[in-house]
Amino acid sequence: MATATPLEVPEHSKPRARGRLQLLLILLVVLGPMVLATSMYKLKFWVPDGRSYHGVMIGNGESLSDLGVAGQDERWQLLVSTPTACAEDCQRLVYLARQIQVGLGRDASRASHALAAAQPASADYQALLGREYPQLQRYPLDAQRYLQKVGEAGPQLWIVDPHGNLVLRYDAKVDGKHVLDDLRHLLKLSNIG
Structure with a gap:
């Protein structure tokens, strides 16, 4: 054993x-x-400090109507807003919005560009818009409501989703390549619009 x-x-x-x-x-x-x-x-540890977008993120569910804009498209939108008449900085942003849409290439049909101004543009600029920007949508803007929300009197460029939600905001000095990169990234991730 x-x-x-x-x-x-x-x-x-x-x-x-x-x-x-x-x-x-x-x-x-x-x-x-x-x-x-x-x-x-x-x-909140190991959380990255960097970000992949260039504008100011609007993540609180605000929409175009909260901004004082009456109108909406069913596509992604590059919206230029100004609480006054569209002056030099605003006109630069309108041009930039159209160029960004064209720069999207095959995805250009998924986006549009628009102008929301509280005051009507000059007759010369109205004629230029009709001739050079035939696809530009124009919306009225409630200046008082806009200034309460934004707090800045200068023109702004916004990326708006197809549901009318504000996604990103840029000031008048923005680099168009940054906006194009952000919009391409949003279109790549989105199944809407």
Whole structure:
């Protein structure tokens, strides 16, 4: 009769220990990422500081009507807004909005460009818009409501989604390449419009 020494493990406990180790590893693989992601969200660690967009993100559900604009398109929209008549900076943004739409290439039909101004443009600029910008949509703008929301008197360029929600805002000094990059990224991620 053989006797077991204290260093030897009985044969019947080896499969049980291996099964427990496998169960522990499976639980770790399945539950580990969920616990890590929840901890990162709640405790705000390992959260990247960078961002992939260039404008000011409007993430609070504001729409065109909140901005004081009466009108909407069912496509992505590059909207130029000004609480006054469309002066030099505004005219630059109108030109830039059209160029960005053209720059979208095959996705150009998914976007439009528009102007929302509180005051009518001069007769010369109206004629230029009719001749050079035939697809430009024009909307009235409630200047008081606009200034309450935006707080800036200068012209702004907005990216608006097909549901009329404000997505990104840019000031008059924006680089058109940055707006084009942002809009391309949005169109790539979006199934609407």
